[in-house]
Amino acid sequence: MPFSDIRGQDRPVEIIKAYIKNGRLEGGYLFTGPAAIGKKMTAKILSQALNCIGNNNEACGLCPSCLKIERNNHPDVHIISNDESQVNPVRNTMQGNVNKMVSNGVKIDAIRRLQKEISLKAYEGRFKVFIIDNAHTLTSEASNCLLKVLEEPPRGSLIILVTDKPNLLFKTITSRCKVLKFRAIKREELEAVLKKDYGLDNGFAHFLAYFSEGRLGEALKLKDTDILNFKNSIIDKFAVPSTLNIEGIKVEDRRDVRLSLNILSAWFRDLYFMKSGMPDLELINYDRRPDLLKTVNRFSHAQLYRIVNVISNTMSYLEHNINTRLLLYNLKAELWAK
Numbered sequence: 001m002p003f004s005d006i007r008g009q010d011r012p013v014e015i016i017k018a019y020i021k022n023g024r025l026e027g028g029y030l031f032t033g034p035a036a037i038g039k040k041m042t043a044k045i046l047s048q049a050l051n052c053i054g055n056n057n058e059a060c061g062l063c064p065s066c067l068k069i070e071r072n073n074h075p076d077v078h079i080i081s082n083d084e085s086q087v088n089p090v091r092n093t094m095q096g097n098v099n100k101m102v103s104n105g106v107k108i109d110a111i112r113r114l115q116k117e118i119s120l121k122a123y124e125g126r127f128k129v130f131i132i133d134n135a136h137t138l139t140s141e142a143s144n145c146l147l148k149v150l151e152e153p154p155r156g157s158l159i160i161l162v163t164d165k166p167n168l169l170f171k172t173i174t175s176r177c178k179v180l181k182f183r184a185i186k187r188e189e190l191e192a193v194l195k196k197d198y199g200l201d202n203g204f205a206h207f208l209a210y211f212s213e214g215r216l217g218e219a220l221k222l223k224d225t226d227i228l229n230f231k232n233s234i235i236d237k238f239a240v241p242s243t244l245n246i247e248g249i250k251v252e253d254r255r256d257v258r259l260s261l262n263i264l265s266a267w268f269r270d271l272y273f274m275k276s277g278m279p280d281l282e283l284i285n286y287d288r289r290p291d292l293l294k295t296v297n298r299f300s301h302a303q304l305y306r307i308v309n310v311i312s313n314t315m316s317y318l319e320h321n322i323n324t325r326l327l328l329y330n331l332k333a334e335l336w337a338k
């Protein structure tokens with residue numbers, strides 16, 4: 001896949017291309033920016049460009065090297081992650097591939113393997129690349145081990161740390177990396193991309209672009225799901241009725257709870273901005289404009305502001321493994337206090 005397939009990240013991509021052209025790539029890099037906007041994808045395309053057999057500083061996407069990297073089974077390109085959704089099913093230990101799913105943080109074992117692997121010559125590529133996804137979850141031990149590698153990175157090797165929470169990284173690590181900032185695309189631009197490149201209709205493209213806050217990866221993740229019906233059912237059940245009935249939210253699946261809370265938050269944010277006179281096209285739930293208009297006078301500005309904050313706090317507690325049902329009861333009590 002060539003660099004031109006990366007949408008909306010012109011600035012970091014230009015910097016990377018200049019680094020490749022000048023042969024200045026080595027050591028540690030830190031790709032930061034919101035989740036699901038193409039940081040890891042860019043890291044993989046960079047790995048392909050460095051190892052492509054066609055070799056004109058681009059990734060052809062078709063040669064054996066590019067294909068192996070695409071499928072996460074190139075012996076010189078390693079993805080280290082703590083994210084279960086990115087489990088790499090292919091592990092070729094014969095080739096020393098350290099691709100590994102690590103639960104609850106990137107642990108020292110994974111970094112020790114990196115340390116060992118990085119000192120060896122490349123097996124078949126020109127560059128050894130280690131992509132550490134969700135790098136903010138590196139444990140302190142793992143961070144200290146990684147620091148040693150970053151102090152003296154072997155030639156012909158790259159370590160790319162990818163994170164949406166750079167503040168959680170050790171400062172000593174950050175200071176040894178070149179930082180590239182990725183940004184979400186403007187929502188109207190993403191809406192246009194979803195229509196033009198993915199053939200979505202106006203209503204769905206608008207909702208996805210605004211709901212995912214300009215994050216292409218997030219929009220693409222949701223595009224083949226039943227998100228529109230799901231969000232409308234959540235709005236019908238919990239937001240439009242005059243009481244905020246949150247007991248019906250299924251607590252078994254944390255991701256469902258998070259999505260439901262996101263939908264509610266978007267709804268109340270829409271009401272807040274509608275009250276402030278924001279143009280209707282900026283509404284996430286533009287498709288539900290009549291219901292927003294019907295509901296908007298039930299709340300004061302201050303109440304809506306508080307509700308959005310309460311939902312946002314609940315979502316951050318959800319990250320910390322607190323009992324979900326308890327959280328929802330607290331949320332309800334808070335919302336009732338309006």
Ligand SMILES: [Zn+2]
Pocket residue numbers: 048051052053054055059060061062063064065066067
């Ligand atoms: Zn290639």
